[in-house]
Amino acid sequence: MKENKRYPWLVLSVTSLGVLLSMLNLSTLNVALPEVSNHFHAGAVASNWILLSYMLFNTVLILVFGKLADIYGRRKLYLFGLSEFTIVSLLIGFSPNIWVLILLRILQAVGGALVITNTTPLITDAFDKRRLGTALSVNVLIASIAQLAGPVLGGGLGFALGWRWVFWFNVPLGVIGVIWGYFVLRPVPGKARGEGIDWLGNITVFLGLGGLIFALSEGGIVGWSSPSVMIGLVAFVIFILAFVWVEKGARFPMIDFSLFSERAYTMANVATFINSLARSSIVLLIALFFQVVDHENAFVAGLKVLPVTIGMIIASPIVGALTVKYSPRLLSTSGLLGTCIGMCLLVWNIGPDASLFWISLGQLLIGLGTGIFQTPNTQSIMLSVPTERRGVANGLRSMLQSMGQVISTALSLMIVTSALPPRLKDTIYAGTSAQINTHDIVLISNGYRLAFIVMMVLTILAILASYFRSTGKQTNQLS
Template identity: 70%
Template sequence: MKEKYYPWLLLSVTSLGVLLATLNLSTLNVALPEVVNHFHASGVASNWILLSYMLVNTIFILVFGKIADIFGRRGMYLFGLSEFTIVSFLCGFAPNVWVLILLRALQALGGALIITNTTPLITDAFPAKKLGTGLSINILVASIASLIGPVVGGFLVYHLGWRWVFWFNVPVGIVGVIWGFFTLRAVPGEAKGEKVDWLGNITAFFGLGGLILALSEVGVAGWLSFPVVAGVILFVVLAIFFFQIEKHAKFPMIDFSLFYDRPYAMANLATFFNSLARSSVVLLIALFYQVVDLENPFTAGLKVVPITIGVMIGSLIVGMLTAKYSARLLSTLGLFGTCIGMLILTWKIGIHASLFWISLGQLLIGIGTGVFQTPNTQSIMLTVPHERRGVANGIRSMLQNMGAVISTALSLMIVTSVLPLHLKKAIYSGAGAHLVQEDTHLIVTGYRIAFLMMLFLTLFAIAASFLRNTKKEGALKHPI
């Protein structure tokens, strides 16, 4: 295999993994009401169909990032792809909602192995001058998967049933494993002698789990209910404990010394706030069209396509600009686009909302996200030593996923918190909710509050991105 072709062959392998992991999330966002109705799931169980995957994936991204740095990335990536494919097949046979939730958690382990190794594999294979192109193509593939995911998910669940939303992942995974086995080079780990911080990881898992439990329960049970109070206390206590553990750990889960570098710290903070702001938009819009406008899953899937078209456009544009303009400028401009999109959704969401305005809002959020992600990721990966890239990417992915899981729980909590008890499950029931006009007005109010919250979170992301460096970004070998 000629050296000049290897980066592109490797990119074809990682693209299949990204395609698989992204399809898994985007198809289920549209299919959720059908899954909920099939199992007659409660509001809390409905939340955890999504949250179980996101929580486990978030924590184990860092665990596997360290393990990959120690033992090498090829075997870890291929094992993750194989495990994800097998569990996707089993998800379609789940006999009840709690078995499905457990399988989703197991599926998340494979997803974490895929995601934590993708960006470091690309970063190691591509020369610095072409890295921006490689990363932008990686994001473009994720964008295409996000684009076709809601449409494919809606089509499958509408014509074949919800089980095919999981079984559809299987052929993609099989092709990815076979192609990766013959293509990827075995590269030894570069952090020999280091160990996994199991105590830190377990503490983080249960701490974040407490927060997510509280957010998922508060919309149904109220702030003073036992699960909510217990979840908040668990989160606060374990967060304090976690920082003490990491402060004294020889091989910490999170290397806080990396955050002494201001551009690195601000880029990661921008990643978190951007993910916290925009991750639940597709889910909310897909549920909105099914609950309020009584659309079927396929039609609802078509109506969330603009956001992923926007990500594709933004990724293509920024791929040509990363070598000319700084990460600070490009990332901040991208977030401004997202901010305008959030403003439009907050203003225009409602009963019989104009498809043009809702689509425009999603398109701008997508373009802004596409412009933001590539230079911001490149900035993070190139400001750390080569042997720490697995850990750095793990932290970036963890913060992005943590933002996504909190965004999902928080936005659904806000929407349901304004509803009376008998309506709280209606958000997940699609066209089967049978709402009267007064009910619909309450749901719209919840949506407006949720999008307003996302708008303010985007402003925090803008501030973090802009403040990453007050001087000219000259620390890297080439401009980003």
């Protein structure tokens, strides 16, 4: 009995290592991107795809692996994913050119997707309903700590030891995580055996999303009338329509549309996507801004984006306790309101004479709001589906969150660069080596301000989705 009481917390320790590794991998590169780009003399397009290649493949594979986990069991897929992620992280440091690095980033995304897909279901299966909110808040707290350490770690490693260590630091963490998970996690057979994978649906959604990301990444650099951009947009429309058509006749569809009959589940997922779309690129944009405009090195820029994750760390343990007393609708909507206020401060203060205090306060509010939003929103999603569908439900939630991240990154960088003259487009990724004058700083600042305005509007849409997530008892609780 005592072992049974300990087991959920041991599982949480395993998944925490996986979350820590995955989130560090994302947040370190947000700040260290100029170091990598400068080493390979990469232009704007290639620099974009250092980030986007991982995000795109991670996004689509998350949903595939969610179904595989339901069929074959979470333990073996989690351990395989963490092992593969660790090995590829080592290989990336030996990349001879930018295109090999991008290819290895795609392979790294395979392992990352396997890890992220299985963390929340492993936690949900291990904990009872009474303690699940606390466990999920710890999960968010670990992710927040990784995001806190990531920018400083990535900036410091890139500045002091070179770009390779931005990837090599993953290796010891990955080895520890694999060994610990092997001894802790119990083999549990899959609960959806007999079901298949909707490969055609996955291929069409990948091609559709890939077309959109390609068009966004190219549009701000080569112009929206470019044939390559038009091809990307046409591919997006065609393959998304094909995806809808395929799903209607699929025996085992990649998205279980029957789950969307529950309004709370539907609106929680909509809020997940829009919130991710609105806030995911904030740290990247601010880190690039300080490196280009203020000529800060990567380490100092990493310090200046800490308020976002400090806010998440403050909020995560508090909201874990609040989930017992207050409805997901109240907590999630309140968190998004805080994020919106933070966005307003960024819009107001970004510019050549940007106030570090107000920009830091804006980031802090975004972090607080995100920390308050995520735990109750995730709990609402996971508890509204049957046990045997949790892998699929979490896969969809993770996919929507990752889809928001990749589109947010492509969209925000496109907005910043689209209004710049050709000579300035590559400077966004040049870091301290950028050669710009006062007039250039004004142009660049205007691009950042426009990006933050778009993110603020998206946050307002997320507030509406969260508020209208449910009726009946939860509505009364909010009122």
